Amino acid sequence: MDRPLVARMARPFALPLPRHSPRATSRRAHGARRARGARPARGAGRRAALACAEALRAPLAAIRPRRRLRIALLCAVICAPLLAGGWMWFRGSAFVGVEHVTVTGASGPQARAIDAALAGAAHGMSTLELSTARLQAAVRAFPSVAAVHATASFPHGLRIEVVQRTAVAALVTGGVRTAVSADGIALGTGLLSGALPTVAAVHEPATGARVQGTDQLAELALLGAAPAAFVRHVQSVYTGPRGLSVTMRNGLLVYFGDATRPHAKWLSLARVLGDPSSAGASYVDVRLPSRPAAGFPEGSAPSFPEAAAAQGEGEVPTTGESPVGALAAGLAAANPSTRTSTESESGSSGGEGSSEHESSTTGEAETGEAEGASEGSGETAH
Numbered sequence: 001m002d003r004p005l006v007a008r009m010a011r012p013f014a015l016p017l018p019r020h021s022p023r024a025t026s027r028r029a030h031g032a033r034r035a036r037g038a039r040p041a042r043g044a045g046r047r048a049a050l051a052c053a054e055a056l057r058a059p060l061a062a063i064r065p066r067r068r069l070r071i072a073l074l075c076a077v078i079c080a081p082l083l084a085g086g087w088m089w090f091r092g093s094a095f096v097g098v099e100h101v102t103v104t105g106a107s108g109p110q111a112r113a114i115d116a117a118l119a120g121a122a123h124g125m126s127t128l129e130l131s132t133a134r135l136q137a138a139v140r141a142f143p144s145v146a147a148v149h150a151t152a153s154f155p156h157g158l159r160i161e162v163v164q165r166t167a168v169a170a171l172v173t174g175g176v177r178t179a180v181s182a183d184g185i186a187l188g189t190g191l192l193s194g195a196l197p198t199v200a201a202v203h204e205p206a207t208g209a210r211v212q213g214t215d216q217l218a219e220l221a222l223l224g225a226a227p228a229a230f231v232r233h234v235q236s237v238y239t240g241p242r243g244l245s246v247t248m249r250n251g252l253l254v255y256f257g258d259a260t261r262p263h264a265k266w267l268s269l270a271r272v273l274g275d276p277s278s279a280g281a282s283y284v285d286v287r288l289p290s291r292p293a294a295g296f297p298e299g300s301a302p303s304f305p306e307a308a309a310a311q312g313e314g315e316v317p318t319t320g321e322s323p324v325g326a327l328a329a330g331l332a333a334a335n336p337s338t339r340t341s342t343e344s345e346s347g348s349s350g351g352e353g354s355s356e357h358e359s360s361t362t363g364e365a366e367t368g369e370a371e372g373a374s375e376g377s378g379e380t381a382h
Contacts, residue, residue: 090128091126091128091129092126092128092129093126095155096126096127096128096154096155096156097123097125097126097127097156098122098123098124098125098126098127098152098156098157098158099123099156099157100153100156100157100158101118101119101122101123101158101159101160102157102158102159102160103115103118103119103160103162104159104160104161104162105161105162105163105164106145106162106164107164107166108144108164108166108191109190109191110142110144110190110191113142114139114142114144114145114162114164117138117139117141117142118135118138118139118148118160118162120138121134121135121137121138122135122150122158122160125158127152127153127154127155127156127157127158128152128154130150130152130158132148132149132150135148135150135160136148139162143165143185143186143187143188143207143208144164144165144166144167144181144187144191145162145163145164145165146163146164146165147162147163148160148161148162148163149161149163165181165182165183165185165187166181166182167179167180167181167187167191167192167193167196168180168181168182168196168197168220168223168224168226168231169196169197169198169199169219169220169223169237170192170196170197170198170199171186171198171199171200171201171204171205171211171216172198172199172200172201173200173201173202173203173204174204176204177189177192177198178192178204178205178207179191179192179196180199180205180211180220181220181224182220182221182223182224182225183210183220183221183224184210184211184216184217184220185208185209185210185211186205186206186207186208186209186210186211187207188207195232197223197231197234197235197236197237198235198236198237199216199219199220199223199236199237199238200216200236200238201213201216215239218239218244218258218259219237219238219239219244219259221259221262222237222244222246222256222259222262223237225262225263225266226262226266227266227270230266230269230270233248233249233250233327234246234247234248234249235247235248235249242255242257242285242287243255243256243257243258243287244256244257244258244259248327250327251282252281252282252283252284252327253282253283253284254269254283254284254285254286255283255284255285255286255287256286256287257286257287258287261289264289264290265286265287265289266286267289268286268289268290268292269284269286269292271292272284272286272292272294273327275294277294278294280296281294281295281296282295282296282297283295291381292381293381
């Protein structure tokens with residue numbers, strides 16, 4: 001074989017020589033002569049290779065005279081893959097396997113099934129290699145589970161927190177009922193109960209799917225913001241001429257208008273129920289939460305001196321003709337703190353032991369969103 005051809009083939013594998021070597025000098029000179037007639041692309045690649053050799057020359061020159069450093073680098077190169085493989089084996093081994101699982105947050109009739117599904121999925125994991133995706137897949141059959149959070153306790157403990165959706169209403173579609181959460185997720189028939197208020201819909205969603213319909217989503221969001229003391233007294237929620245409307249089980253109507261400021265509107269309703277002057281009202285308008293109004297049938301508006309006297313005595317009328325009084329009495333019996341809070345709010349808004357009332361007769365217009373709310377009845381604004 002031609003010697004120059006062999007030299008050219010072995011040149012890429014040759015170690016760079018010191019710059020002061022005569023052989024290196026002659027080689028650079030020979031390379032320079034050949035580069036003058038070489039093609040531009042080939043010259044650029046050679047220059048890049050020479051630049052890499054120059055960059056590596058200084059580190060190699062620093063390591064060459066230091067034997068201990070060379071040995072340390074060799075050991076690091078050999079041990080790094082072994083250490084990585086050992087760590088991968090150890091993190092999935094039985095030495096750190098999950099043995100003790102604690103599940104919190106699950107409630108309702110499906111709580112035991114949720115706990116069992118999560119515990120079964122967790123026992124195949126280790127505390128150094130948790131898989132939240134596996135835990136979520138284990139409870140995918142339970143639409144009431146909104147999220148799962150896992151915290152490991154080395155070496156064998158695992159704590160799982162379940163964020164659960166609660167049923168706030170029964171969605172009624174053509175006579176078919178299904179439980180739904182406040183964010184509009186259908187929870188199936190397993191969570192239905194007679195205490196749930198009803199919400200009407202046109203299309204029945206599949207279990208785990210979201211309810212379709214802007215009105216229905218607003219109605220469910222309103223129920224989700226209701227205090228627990230009120231929810232058990234709600235019969236149905238619908239969208240009528242005055243917007244979102246709630247029918248209580250004792251016949252009282254409550255007009256919310258829309259789903260904005262739901263907490264303020266529920267607290268405003270509590271204030272009206274705690275005011276004795278609202279006894280005998282047939283509906284309560286809280287579309288303006290800062291100015292709630294109680295509506296009365298024509299000719300049955302309360303006498304304000306008698307109401308003020310009753311308020312001073314701290315008594316709430318509970319006659320059978322008063323939906324407001326009956327509801328207030330039921331709320332006070334179920335939650336004694338409700339009556340205390342509403343009475344204190346009522347007293348602070350009207351001064352020492354008194355409150356100011358503004359009455360309007362049939363046909364008089366209310367300000368803002370409450371305009372026309374008193375049509376066909378007498379109304380007392382609080």
